[in-house]
Amino acid sequence: MSLPILVWNVRGIGNDPTSRHVKLLCRNHNTLILAILEPMSGSDFHLYCRKLGFYFGVSNHNNKIWVFWKKCVTRQVLSDNAQSIDMQFSSPIFPTSFSTSFIYAKSTRIERRDLWNDLRTSAQSFTNMPWLVGGDFNCFLAPEERIGSNTNRNQDMIEFGQMISDVGLVDAGFEGNSMHTWFRNNLMERLDRILLNGPWDDLFAKSSSPISLEFTRPCPFLFHASLTIIKTPMAFRYMKMWARHPSFLPTLWPKV
Template sequence: MEPLTIPNPERFSRALGLSFKASNSNGKIWVFVEEGADFEVEDDSDQVLHGRFTSPRLRCPTMISVVYAKCTRGERSILWDKMREIPLATDSLPWIIGGDFNTILTTRDRVGSETNRHAEMIDFAEAIEDCRLIDPGFDGSDYTWAKNGLLERLDRVLVNEPWTRLFEAIRVTKLPRFASDHGPVLVRCKMKTTPEGGKAFRFQNIWTRHEEFRNLVHEDWEAPTEAEGLINLQIKLSRIKKTLKRWNKEIFGNIHANLRASEESIATAQADFEANPSPRSRTDFNREVVQYILLLKMEEDFWKQKASLKWLEE
């Protein structure tokens, strides 16, 4: 996180629902983690904060490096050297590094300027190669930064080979810009799982966010069963389980697929607004943003609940 504001980690911690763990030497990089997780700083500098991340969700520690690069090529050379040092101390642990690198990697990462940045691109590419890092790809907008008609992909995420073995899938999504000229980057990693038996019924917290949920449960529960005592209770529980499963499939479907579809819609709306900044296109874009935020909160509820169940199981 790049706050660029008066340091007040407690306020951000309350807003995010996460614990503040560290900031780098110049206060431009902050790290927050969920309850039960930890981040121990191993290297702190102006352009990168590097540390060891542990969580009950993960079977081994991981190394995380957060970048906020300087604006000039000479200053960034210090960052490239620092990146080359990190793999020597990671003990082959999974490593992810990401943030604002303040430079592009290819000519496709920039539109709106003819400035020659070939030397800077070579510096960045050589650092990535020396560190044996992999770009997992991305979806969303092609660019993460925009100003005065210039669009660039300055923010990115890179991982090493052990990281790809730890997770079954890695998805990097470039989110829309809101109050900044940078768009945030969301990284989601899917843990490898082993097949198990039939799925048990689990109440999903995300259901409570839907306006129809309370009435649905009330009407189904109050419907007569023509039975009494424990038999009555058993029938009602069995019936509400089937009702909620059917309702979940019809209304929510696959929440991750819905979120991907929303991301595509919001990217289209953003592109339409940038091409034609009319009141109508702004309204369409804002509507897509509201829908996306709601879906994002639902997915957050889903992962929080799943993580809690996994923790209890272990």
């Protein structure tokens, strides 16, 4: 059983080509949960819910994060913040519920500190629950995740990394032609990522891959998780025909 989640900072979903492309990606990848960041649309997000092929949707209070999901999933909004929305999902197809925090971070270090503290608070509720944190963090973790600028961002990286350590998250990894998910002129950065806690790994065998599209940055992030299959020892069964085989007794009691 799989859980495809698509997260994309579309930087405006109001134009028809963008909305058609989002719908195509969701259909091609059988997306169960879709998070749209920076929709830049004052329109009713319920209209886009139907337009994109989903059954239900919710927006955070400042309309910066939209989340849609299919009919087989039920949800509960746990926390609605300016830079994140915490949700709990459940479905008959999964053995337990799981939580998500979808992120659209502010552009300054001071503003992002509110987000880091919000995530620290959320982590206290998700200690024993699978938790995925994903979206546009507007910050990178290592110097190699930025090309085209020598601006000192060490403090930004330190604070981002400290939050990740404090709440016990790990990076889900990256697959694609380039690790950089955003660019402007010659500047390229990895601002988008998926983070997971320990219980998530216990439930899912994870894989994370941004869908690399040449014409779009930020690029859409497809996270595909499948249930971890625990193999149990097979029961031993005795078959009567074994006793009729000529080598049966010699095998049990070989000559010494």
